[in-house]
Every structure is written in C-alpha cells, then in structure tokens.
Amino acid sequence: MAEGILSAILANGIVANPRDVLVGEKVADRRGYLSGKYGVGVVDDVREVAGCCDFIFLAVRPQDVDAVAAEVAPLLSERVTLVSIVAGKRLDALKAAFGSAPRIVRVMPNLALRVGEGMCAVCGDGAAEVVRILSSAGRAVELDEAAFDAVTALSGSGPAYFAYMAKAMAAAGVRLGLAPDVALLLSEQTMLGTARFLRETGAELDGFIAGVCTKGGTTAAGMEKLAPSDFMDVVAETLAAAARRSRELA
Numbered sequence: 001m002a003e004g005i006l007s008a009i010l011a012n013g014i015v016a017n018p019r020d021v022l023v024g025e026k027v028a029d030r031r032g033y034l035s036g037k038y039g040v041g042v043v044d045d046v047r048e049v050a051g052c053c054d055f056i057f058l059a060v061r062p063q064d065v066d067a068v069a070a071e072v073a074p075l076l077s078e079r080v081t082l083v084s085i086v087a088g089k090r091l092d093a094l095k096a097a098f099g100s101a102p103r104i105v106r107v108m109p110n111l112a113l114r115v116g117e118g119m120c121a122v123c124g125d126g127a128a129e130v131v132r133i134l135s136s137a138g139r140a141v142e143l144d145e146a147a148f149d150a151v152t153a154l155s156g157s158g159p160a161y162f163a164y165m166a167k168a169m170a171a172a173g174v175r176l177g178l179a180p181d182v183a184l185l186l187s188e189q190t191m192l193g194t195a196r197f198l199r200e201t202g203a204e205l206d207g208f209i210a211g212v213c214t215k216g217g218t219t220a221a222g223m224e225k226l227a228p229s230d231f232m233d234v235v236a237e238t239l240a241a242a243a244r245r246s247r248e249l250a
Contacts, residue, residue: 001085002059003034004113008137010038011116024049050075056102058084062249065089069097076102081126085109087152088249091124091145105130108151111159113137119155121148149250153242161238166191 006023009015018039024046025031031042043049049056050072060068065086076082080102084094087108094104105124112118118138122130123145134140143151166187173183198208213220 001109001111001113002057004111004115004118004137005057005059005085005109005134006034006038006040008113008116008118009133010040012136014133014136022049022053047071047075050080054079055081056083058082058086060086062086062088065094065097073097073099078102081105081129083107083130087156088246090148090250093250106145106148107134108148108156109134110155121151121155123148149243149246150239152246153239156246157239157242161235162191 006021010018010021015021019041021038021040023031023034023040023042024044025034025042026044028044031044034040035042046068058065058068076098078101081104082094082098082102083105085107086094089106091104091106094106098104103125105122105126107130108121110119113120113134116137118134118140120131120134120138120140121143122134122140123143127142131140131142166184169187169190170180170183173186174180178186197203198205209223213223
C-alpha cells in the first residue's frame with residue numbers, strides 16, 4: 001500500500017523532487033530497492049522521518065503501532081499531519097498513541113493503489129488535503145469514521161471478492177472447453193472493461209444489465225439462472241461478516 005502511494009505521488013507530481021521524500025524502512029533489501037527505484041531518501045530509523053517531515057504516512061502492521069508511537073510521538077509537533085493507513089485503528093486510538101500535537105487522518109485504502117486504481121476513504125483533520133493526494137492513485141472520498149467498517153468490507157476487502165468471482169468465471173470457461181489461460185484472460189478483461197464502461201458512461205446498473213440482456217439471447221438465458229439464486233444474499237452476508245470483523249479488530 002505504501003509503495004503504491006509513493007509511486008502515485010511521484011508519478012503525478014504531488015511531490016516534484018523524489019529527494020523531498022524520506023522513507024523509514026527497517027528491512028535492508030527494501031531500503032535498497034526503494035532508493036534505487038524511486039530515488040527517494042531511505043533510512044532505517046523512523047525517528048529520522050518524524051524529526052524532519054511535515055506530512056507522514058503511517059504504514060505498519062496494527063500490532064506495531066504502539067511501538068512506533070513510543071519512538072516518534074515525542075518528536076511530532078503541530079506542524080505534522082500523520083496519515084494512517086493501518087487497518088482497524090480508529091482515530092481515538094491513534095490520538096491516544098501519538099498524542100494531541102499532530103493532525104491525524106485515517107485512511108482505508110485498497111490494494112488497487114498499487115496500479116493507480118485505488119479506492120480510499122478518508123476521515124480526520126486535514127482529510128481534504130489527503131483526498132487530493134490519494135486521488136492521484138485512483139479515487140478518494142471523505143467520509144465519517146462511522147462508515148469505515150462498511151468501507152472496509154466493500155472496497156477494502158472487495159478486491160479479493162471480485163478476484164474470487166473472476167476465478168469462478170474462468171473456471172466455468174474451462175469447463176466449457178476454453179484453455180485455462182484464455183479463460184482467465186477473458187474473465188479479467190471482461191471485469192476490467194465492464195467496470196471502466198460503467199464508470200466512464202455513468203450507466204445505471206439495472207439499465208445496463210437490461211441492455212445487455214437481449215430478449216431470448218444468451219445473456220438473458222444466463223440471468224434466468226443467476227437472478228433467482230441466492231447470489232445477492234451471499235454477497236450481502238460476505239460483506240456483513242467482513243464489517244463485523246472490522247468492528248471486532250477496532
């Protein structure tokens with residue numbers, strides 16, 4: 001996630017000079033990789049980042065937040081905006097860990113950040129500026145934190161669910177006689193193309209479905225099997241389970 005954000009802000013001119021970015025990374029191989037690929041400054045001590053940067057992205061595992069906070073909180077002043085992409089950590093917990101000095105923004109991103117098509121929800125002080133920055137890596141919206149469990153279930157976990165659907169479509173294609181690689185290509189490109197068409201045309205979903213379902217045609221024959229099934233209920237239950245787990249982790 002952090003590399004996706006880094007790539008986007010450099011590629012889209014959010015930060016003009018890579019040397020104005022400082023990355024804290026404890027793993028030596030990753031330090032060399034990030035420095036070589038992006039030309040940014042890289043250090044092994046997060047205190048160096050906290051001591052000189054005004055805008056900081058916190059991208060660590062949830063279980064590491066307290067340890068990082070213990071190191072950097074004394075170095076954070078009112079000039080700092082701390083942007084957390086840590087899963088499940090709410091604003092109140094972040095403020096308790098990092099203190100009242102920095103502005104704290106919480107972000108729920110998804111994996112598509114890494115290819116410039118991410119979906120991010122943002123809340124907290126300074127959210128509008130973070131929305132502007134993260135929009136360079138896809139789409140970003142400012143929402144109340146109360147919506148974040150639902151966001152986590154839909155867009156945060158959603159890439160896995162869409163990939164599962166693509167897998168099912170590809171497997172069905174193989175059963176119909178297609179080669180596995182061809183079936184996967186058809187499945188992935190159809191998903192990508194449909195999403196892009198819907199976004200760029202603003203087509204209403206029910207109208208789009210009806211338009212593809214020519215009366216008596218192949219799509220209509222398939223929808224006659226899909227529509228009466230419990231597919232909608234399964235999707236709803238899947239997202240509900242993810243949202244419930246998000247609340248538990250918080």
